[in-house]
Amino acid sequence: MSAACGVRFLLGALEAGVLPGIAYYMSRWYRRSELVFRLCLYIVMGPFAGTFGGILASAILSLDNFGSTHRWEMIFAIEGIITIALSLIAFFTLTDRPETARWLTAEEKKLAVDRILSERVGVTELVDKLDGPKTWRGIFNPVVLATSMVLLLINITVQGLAFFCPTIIRSIFPDAPVVRQQLLTVPPYIFGSVVVLGICYASWRFDRRNIFMQVGTAIVIPAYIIFLATTNTTAR
Structure with a gap:
């Protein structure tokens, strides 16, 4: 157990910079008004991955073995191999900014850069050099700190x-086969993906954020109260 916790800690530490890194990366390509929905398309991959993760896990569990691995170990082995393969492809194909995009013409590169510069008054060039004082001011900005705590x-x-969804499903359907239990984790992710896309699209089109956050919170808070306050599996 201690080894598993250690590996999970390292995984979390290495993953910590992914979301802010993606947000910065996309800011090199899209204007502020366009960024919300584009980030949504990235974030929705979480529940979307849960959809396919449950289906893939149920398919993997139907195998007798994968090499020397069996049962739940096969899920980690197969999904890990897929992830490593995709990361290697991305390392060699993902460009870091419009100026280095091999699939854009010179005119398209200039247009992409000019669109971003048009929102940044006084900026004539987008640089990749780290500015220490600005970085620290950004980290300790009260809005950044409050938003980070909320996130x-x-x-x-x-x-x-997400991690305990299979366990929750098992408590509701204890007599169901393991493969069916994995498949039953799929519908919540499908519903979640649709809702996330719908809310983010509406937020982008209406250019409003707070109202959608408040509506979502008003639904989630009582739902979690029910989840924590009762042991009735159907209610949960």
């Missing part, structure tokens, strides 16, 4: 529910 608390509940 941390959201992730505790969201990731906790």
Whole structure:
């Protein structure tokens, strides 16, 4: 157990920079008004991956073995190999900014850069050099700190529910075969993906954020109260 916790800690530490890194990366390609929905398309891959993860896990569990691995070990082995393969492809094909995009013409590269510069008054060039003082001011900005805390608390509940979804399903359908239990984790992810896309698209089109956040919170808070306050498996 201690080894598993250690590996999970290292995985979390290495993953920590992915979301802010993706947000910065996309800011090199899209204007602020366009960024919300584009980031949504990235974030929705989480529940979308849960959809295919449950289906893939059920398919893997139908195998007798994968090499020397059996049962749940096969899921980690096969999904890990797929992830490593995709990361290697991305390392060699993913460009870091419009100026280095091999699939864009010179005119398209200039247009992409000019669109971003048009929102940044006084900026004549987008640089990749790290500015220490600005970085620290950004980290300790009260809005950044408050938003980071909100995101941390959201992730505790969201990731906790995602990790324990198979266990929750098992408590509701204890007599169902393991493969069926894995398949039953799929519908919540499908519903979640659709809702996330719909809310982010509406937020982008109406250019409003707070109202959609408040509506989502009003639904989630009582739902978690029910989840924590009762042991009735159907209600949960």
